[in-house]
Amino acid sequence: MSDITRSDVAHLARLARLAVTDDELDVFSGQLDAILDTVGRVSEIDDDVPPTSHVAPLTNVLRADEPEPSLDREAVLAGAPAAEEGRFRVPRILGEEP
Amino acid sequence: MTTVEAAPYTVEEVCERFDPVMGLEVHVELNTATKMFCGCRNEFGAEPNTNICPVCLGLPGALPRVNARAVESAVTIGLALNCSVRERSGFARKNYFYPDMPKNFQISQYEDPIVFDGYLDVPLDDGSTWRVEIERAHMEEDTGKSLHMGGATGRIHGADYSLLDYNRAGVPLIEIVTRPIVGAGTRAPEVARAYVSALRDVVKGLGVSDVRMDQGSMRCDANVSLMPKGSSTFGTRTETKNVNSLRSVERAVRYEMGRQAGVLLSGGTVRQETRHFDEQSGTTSPGRAKETLADYRYFPEPDLVPIEPSAEWVEGLRKELPERPWERRARIQSDWGLSDEELRDLVNADALDLVAATVDAGASSESARSWWVSYLAQQANTQGVALTELAITPEQVARVIALVSEGTLTNKLARQVVDGVLAGEGSPDDVVAGRGLAVVSDDSALTAAVDEALAAQPAVAEKIRAGKTKAAGAIVGAVMKATRGQADAARVNELVLERVGASS
Amino acid sequence: MSSADNGPGAEDLTRLDAAELARRVQAREVSSVEVTRAHLERIEAVERTGLNAFLHVAADAALAAAAAVDDEIAAGTVRGPLAGVPVAIKDNMITRDMPTTCASRILDGWRPPYDATVVRRLREAGLVPLGKTNLDEFAMGGSNENSAYGAVRNPWDPARVPGGSSGGSAAATAVGETPLALGSDTGGSIRQPGAFTGTVGVKPTYGTVSRYGLVAFSSSLDQIGPFGRTVLDAAMLHEVVGGHDPCDQTSIDAPLPPVVEAALAGARGDLAGVRVGVVNELSGEGFQTGVLSAFTDAVRVLTELGAEVVEVSCPSFTLGLPAYYLIAPSEASSNLARFDAMRYGLRVGDDGSRSTDEVMSATREAGFGAEVKRRIMIGTHALSAGSYDALYGKAQKVRTLVVRDFSAAFERCDVLVSPTVPTTAFPIGDRVDDPVSMYLADLCTIPANLAGIAGLSVPCGLAAEDGMPVGLQVMTPALADDRAYRVGAAYELARDTASGVPFASTVPDPAALQGAS
Numbered sequence A: 001m002s003d004i005t006r007s008d009v010a011h012l013a014r015l016a017r018l019a020v021t022d023d024e025l026d027v028f029s030g031q032l033d034a035i036l037d038t039v040g041r042v043s044e045i046d047d048d049v050p051p052t053s054h055v056a057p058l059t060n061v062l063r064a065d066e067p068e069p070s071l072d073r074e075a076v077l078a079g080a081p082a083a084e085e086g087r088f089r090v091p092r093i094l095g096e097e098p
Numbered sequence B: 001m002t003t004v005e006a007a008p009y010t011v012e013e014v015c016e017r018f019d020p021v022m023g024l025e026v027h028v029e030l031n032t033a034t035k036m037f038c039g040c041r042n043e044f045g046a047e048p049n050t051n052i053c054p055v056c057l058g059l060p061g062a063l064p065r066v067n068a069r070a071v072e073s074a075v076t077i078g079l080a081l082n083c084s085v086r087e088r089s090g091f092a093r094k095n096y097f098y099p100d101m102p103k104n105f106q107i108s109q110y111e112d113p114i115v116f117d118g119y120l121d122v123p124l125d126d127g128s129t130w131r132v133e134i135e136r137a138h139m140e141e142d143t144g145k146s147l148h149m150g151g152a153t154g155r156i157h158g159a160d161y162s163l164l165d166y167n168r169a170g171v172p173l174i175e176i177v178t179r180p181i182v183g184a185g186t187r188a189p190e191v192a193r194a195y196v197s198a199l200r201d202v203v204k205g206l207g208v209s210d211v212r213m214d215q216g217s218m219r220c221d222a223n224v225s226l227m228p229k230g231s232s233t234f235g236t237r238t239e240t241k242n243v244n245s246l247r248s249v250e251r252a253v254r255y256e257m258g259r260q261a262g263v264l265l266s267g268g269t270v271r272q273e274t275r276h277f278d279e280q281s282g283t284t285s286p287g288r289a290k291e292t293l294a295d296y297r298y299f300p301e302p303d304l305v306p307i308e309p310s311a312e313w314v315e316g317l318r319k320e321l322p323e324r325p326w327e328r329r330a331r332i333q334s335d336w337g338l339s340d341e342e343l344r345d346l347v348n349a350d351a352l353d354l355v356a357a358t359v360d361a362g363a364s365s366e367s368a369r370s371w372w373v374s375y376l377a378q379q380a381n382t383q384g385v386a387l388t389e390l391a392i393t394p395e396q397v398a399r400v401i402a403l404v405s406e407g408t409l410t411n412k413l414a415r416q417v418v419d420g421v422l423a424g425e426g427s428p429d430d431v432v433a434g435r436g437l438a439v440v441s442d443d444s445a446l447t448a449a450v451d452e453a454l455a456a457q458p459a460v461a462e463k464i465r466a467g468k469t470k471a472a473g474a475i476v477g478a479v480m481k482a483t484r485g486q487a488d489a490a491r492v493n494e495l496v497l498e499r500v501g502a503s504s
Numbered sequence C: 001m002s003s004a005d006n007g008p009g010a011e012d013l014t015r016l017d018a019a020e021l022a023r024r025v026q027a028r029e030v031s032s033v034e035v036t037r038a039h040l041e042r043i044e045a046v047e048r049t050g051l052n053a054f055l056h057v058a059a060d061a062a063l064a065a066a067a068a069v070d071d072e073i074a075a076g077t078v079r080g081p082l083a084g085v086p087v088a089i090k091d092n093m094i095t096r097d098m099p100t101t102c103a104s105r106i107l108d109g110w111r112p113p114y115d116a117t118v119v120r121r122l123r124e125a126g127l128v129p130l131g132k133t134n135l136d137e138f139a140m141g142g143s144n145e146n147s148a149y150g151a152v153r154n155p156w157d158p159a160r161v162p163g164g165s166s167g168g169s170a171a172a173t174a175v176g177e178t179p180l181a182l183g184s185d186t187g188g189s190i191r192q193p194g195a196f197t198g199t200v201g202v203k204p205t206y207g208t209v210s211r212y213g214l215v216a217f218s219s220s221l222d223q224i225g226p227f228g229r230t231v232l233d234a235a236m237l238h239e240v241v242g243g244h245d246p247c248d249q250t251s252i253d254a255p256l257p258p259v260v261e262a263a264l265a266g267a268r269g270d271l272a273g274v275r276v277g278v279v280n281e282l283s284g285e286g287f288q289t290g291v292l293s294a295f296t297d298a299v300r301v302l303t304e305l306g307a308e309v310v311e312v313s314c315p316s317f318t319l320g321l322p323a324y325y326l327i328a329p330s331e332a333s334s335n336l337a338r339f340d341a342m343r344y345g346l347r348v349g350d351d352g353s354r355s356t357d358e359v360m361s362a363t364r365e366a367g368f369g370a371e372v373k374r375r376i377m378i379g380t381h382a383l384s385a386g387s388y389d390a391l392y393g394k395a396q397k398v399r400t401l402v403v404r405d406f407s408a409a410f411e412r413c414d415v416l417v418s419p420t421v422p423t424t425a426f427p428i429g430d431r432v433d434d435p436v437s438m439y440l441a442d443l444c445t446i447p448a449n450l451a452g453i454a455g456l457s458v459p460c461g462l463a464a465e466d467g468m469p470v471g472l473q474v475m476t477p478a479l480a481d482d483r484a485y486r487v488g489a490a491y492e493l494a495r496d497t498a499s500g501v502p503f504a505s506t507v508p509d510p511a512a513l514q515g516a517s
């Protein structure tokens, strides 16, 4: 049924920002293939059935537009991998926003 | 690698061979007190990372909470754009990795935007209108801001690292998307500019956003493509991002039309890509190529439940809609008896609101209009500021006009009063008192001055007595000089004729 | 000093249930500090045997919290029915004063700046948090072998898994390290380890316990719930953490079902008039013999208690498992995208030459375990433009059918029952290389998550062939969680009356075993 190749796994890993190793490509392609064979059974069902995304019967749950306290910046930045000038420091950004 | 692009063609040349198609996506930041999904303040220019919380920082475990006022603003914008309001709409996650987006997904709307299928009738420079169809407007959240450090330019390319401020992350955005704008031909750049301008006016009139393009609270992406004349198949489009002034919108579209024509006419193909507009050169340059369409893996946001606006609530908002700018203009034009040209001058001078407010404060439309488009416009020009930034209010202008019409001031004096107000000397009445500018209307004082002038110039007096009433001008001039201009010249003229016994 | 050294004369506080501990603390027969110290000592003794149920023990903070409760009680204030009673918290719930790791390397050392709503409610009710319990990384797994900090062992047989993903909470409760614990249940992650360890575990109705501060695995399925050694204990903890929370917009603004009252009513031992449905699709082929016979026995007991038992069919349940293994990974692929080395947690490979994309990828590769990566990739695939309709979209349609099947079944029955898991706890290592067989352990529990209804697992004896505990699952319609507590408590009483000894007291004591060897 499904046929997940090494290059499919490599593509998915790239989309998901996972620097998978060569060995993992082998292991995962086999496992993902087996999993997708199993879960692919959902395609058996009728297309007419409406989808369910939320089970609780709720609508219009809204919050009043009233300010609440924010976090202490120094405490948050202390938990960051790197910070500078009150900001989070991150490696250089190569691509543009998609 | 640099690509030398073919010299752009003019829009006229482009339109001999092609029809341009445009799609405009405008992001409007709402001016709510708090962010879209959390209680952090929505404010421009705060210290970096001071308006952040577990939700807008995407901390593990945090959950979004929809801002009721943002929903109301979205519906209001939709109604003002003649859109339908969806009975049941929901949020979706748009998944992509980018460091300015803390969760690496943006909560947006996908298949079921809250408002859809509307239009905006956009006034063009020649007085005609162009109907731009609105496909949808949806709610979403803004991203943080990055500062690119190191490297020569401070730009993203060549930077060593970046610094991130998430104050803007989660600020409510309404994205307004047009249907393809077809058939504008050589007017396409103007239509684009006029649309963004009209949209800005409408949204501003609703009071839901600051719509400051210079501060990024209104941002426009322009999609442009060309199709050969006679064809109805759209060509490959480019998307020029973040065009940040009205003028740039027009220039960007014009440049892209010319550039794409150059590519096509030299046998090339237009690449589907994102481009950047350069304010300095007025050109666009390629960004990331969209070889594969980005796959955002949209799916319904499980943490938020659907929104079902009740019909009563929507109708309530519709009733509260302010008069639409173009309807208001039509009403004003007929109320004030303006020609199309006069109205356009007023709008182009950005004086319509000022004049209207002056009229609301009791002035006649003629005098209000005359003050704002002539003397005050000159002063603004001299000071190098916008008319709206002059240090005088419509109420103060109305007061000056009232002082003139009740005879306290002559037009000349009135200008001095205005000068005083602009110079910070207080209200018109303060200036009148402070500078001692009131008209001399006491007849006995004037009569004395007239007699004095007649006595000083007996030859002129004789001429007048002989019926040459025009000679009275010299006496009037002398009286005006003697009273430092604070006399009513017409009244002085009457008195001169009276005193010499000439009948007028 | 460990509690095992107290000798036969001293009563072991760690074998008392939460209701009894609460009564004694509030009557000042024993202090919360003494109760807390006994549990901390028990943790030390048991963890030394390699159970590995705790990732973090907050001894000082716990003793301080206990002392504060004692002071209040001395001053005449009792914060709530469980004031002074220790509790353990699964390490995927955010705690301000303890690390929160989700058993993942990627959150190693992260100290959150806020408390989850359930944690706040525990504190406000005067419970004493002992520490954070082990789990499958990001709650992805059914065996607890996916923890970056080592597998948890099953107290009944240390060579076997305790189930998962709330394996640490289940094992700790079973073995007396804590009388109560919180778990989270996305596809069975409370009920399944409850069954494997012989504890009571409950997945409440979706939307009745706040998810604010629960690190999301699959947001539309996740639900926090209680573990106890008795049905009443679980109900008491349920009432502490449950109820509407404006910080979670999927939280239902309705009164919590009266679960404690129901547990007390059930303990009067009468189920007359209760209609119990046995779900055909959740037993039979592929189920372990000892599980089926324990289950059949339990159903017989329910009949003896006056319940009316009927068979019901829920045909779409057979597609529940594949639907679940699409929906959960899809949501997870999005929920876990935030772990990107930019704002908190691990960062790998930032040597100045690498870009954000490279550092993100290197960090996620190093920081996530194999199961998490597998699920992220499955979810990424299921949501992608080319697969959405055939996979994620279809799975959501299956969800509709499961909801319909439950609705139809609940027209005829007040509750539905099944074995909680098709097998008993399996040996550690048995299924790690075979994800598909691992996933089968969730077969009976998944439908309740897909439909958002409540499910409770109560121990129903041991399987003859391996001597391991078996769970009876009781499912109820949404917002009728109280029915499960009533049936569970009635069954529990009958079970213990029949055997003459509380089931919970029969768990082997790893500390004593080690002491003996």
Ligand SMILES: [Mg+2]
Residues within 6 Å of the ligand: B108, B140, B175
């Ligand atoms: Mg957008």
Ligand SMILES: [Zn+2]
Residues within 6 Å of the ligand: B035, B038, B039, B040, B051, B052, B053, B054, B055, B056, B057, B170
């Ligand atoms: Zn915030």
